[in-house]
Amino acid sequence: MLLTSKLPDIGTTIFTVMSKMALDHNAINLGQGFPDFNADPRLLELVNEAMLAGHNQYPYMPGVDSLREVIRDKVSSLYKRNYNKDTEITVTSGATEAIMASVLSIVNTGDEVIVIEPNYDSYVPAIRLAGGVPVRVSMDPPSNLDDTFHVNWDRVSAAVTKKTKLIMVNFPHNPTGAVLTDSDLNELEKIIAGTDILLLSDEVYEHIIFTAQGHLSLASRPKLAERSFVISSFGKTTHTTGWKIGYCCAPEALTKELRKIHQFLVFTVPSPLQHALANYTSDSSTYLNLPEFYKTKRDRLATGLSRTRFKPYACPGTFFMLADYSAISDMPEAEFAMWLTKEHGVTVIPVSAFYASPDAIEANHGLVRFCFAKTDDTLDRAIERLMQI
Numbered sequence: 001m002l003l004t005s006k007l008p009d010i011g012t013t014i015f016t017v018m019s020k021m022a023l024d025h026n027a028i029n030l031g032q033g034f035p036d037f038n039a040d041p042r043l044l045e046l047v048n049e050a051m052l053a054g055h056n057q058y059p060y061m062p063g064v065d066s067l068r069e070v071i072r073d074k075v076s077s078l079y080k081r082n083y084n085k086d087t088e089i090t091v092t093s094g095a096t097e098a099i100m101a102s103v104l105s106i107v108n109t110g111d112e113v114i115v116i117e118p119n120y121d122s123y124v125p126a127i128r129l130a131g132g133v134p135v136r137v138s139m140d141p142p143s144n145l146d147d148t149f150h151v152n153w154d155r156v157s158a159a160v161t162k163k164t165k166l167i168m169v170n171f172p173h174n175p176t177g178a179v180l181t182d183s184d185l186n187e188l189e190k191i192i193a194g195t196d197i198l199l200l201s202d203e204v205y206e207h208i209i210f211t212a213q214g215h216l217s218l219a220s221r222p223k224l225a226e227r228s229f230v231i232s233s234f235g236k237t238t239h240t241t242g243w244k245i246g247y248c249c250a251p252e253a254l255t256k257e258l259r260k261i262h263q264f265l266v267f268t269v270p271s272p273l274q275h276a277l278a279n280y281t282s283d284s285s286t287y288l289n290l291p292e293f294y295k296t297k298r299d300r301l302a303t304g305l306s307r308t309r310f311k312p313y314a315c316p317g318t319f320f321m322l323a324d325y326s327a328i329s330d331m332p333e334a335e336f337a338m339w340l341t342k343e344h345g346v347t348v349i350p351v352s353a354f355y356a357s358p359d360a361i362e363a364n365h366g367l368v369r370f371c372f373a374k375t376d377d378t379l380d381r382a383i384e385r386l387m388q389i
């Protein structure tokens, strides 16, 4: 069959590859980002209740009313922006669909889109399917003085051209755990001032943040929010990554275009799940208590890793922790991750997989990503295995 692939160089995602490898080798999977514990039984009951109450047919295309109301109120109380639930909030099939629909809705052939590398794997394929040109700007890697990755805004600014249509950002950042500061937002404001550049902000880890200041959403800055798709996901917040319920808040003009794509990608997303999430999330403790919940796990992993030859890095946000393995091996990251699964039964994700050229020296800092959204028992068993190295 003669096929012309639209994405000839794209294979199966690293998350799926590593999860399969973990299964094949009976390894403890600290790779792909998903909790290995169940969601709150109350939330599961609410799904049953919604089904029994008859919420089993197509819901309203942009999302059920009560869920968009809850999203509106949450965003308004946390970030002080009042999105109109009828014209500015859309419930999507996970953040993944929101990202794809946003990019497809506004990026045209030849438009340049700035992506901050290392980046989540769905961004570049979305840009390319839209006919756009990804322009990658690397973060500054950790140094002896500072063990976190940082956006180099001078390099972002230098990458802007007349063709720049969109800048995509993701904070708290997967895979590095980096979070935004006020100064980052100031820099971003300066870069877009006097341009028509749009923004896409992937904030799926907004509620998994450990800094005193908490998450700084692009929604909290009027100059940024007025041209942003702000995207989040209930998967991370309610331990239900398999439900694939996300959302996008964006000004009316952007939302109008987004919904044109959303209605033909998926039309709408499962009704009982939306009703249950609306009910559940109306109690703000379900997301406000998340930092405390995950901090215990983060610290358990960090303490455990410090008893091995890995060197754990600071993790201000997300449920991922990077660790340096240079005391163990000088293998490239992908090779090391495979070796660790096969020889020591612990699966991690190579950070290099988040770069355009995973084999390049610049993509290999001797770091792997551990997911700590796991039970204490899973984390402890993994540490025991890692201590053998």
Ligand code: PMP
Pocket: 033, 093, 094, 095, 096, 097, 120, 170, 174, 202, 204, 232, 233, 234, 235, 241, 244, 245, 246
């Ligand atoms: N963006 C980032 C940064 C992620 O880590 C993930 C995934 N897990 C997603 C988007 C996709 O979210 P969802 O599962 O809601 O589609």
Ligand code: GLN
Pocket: 013, 015, 016, 031, 032, 033, 034, 174
């Ligand atoms: N976001 C998850 C991660 O970074 C994986 C999601 C997926 O497998 N597509 O591990």
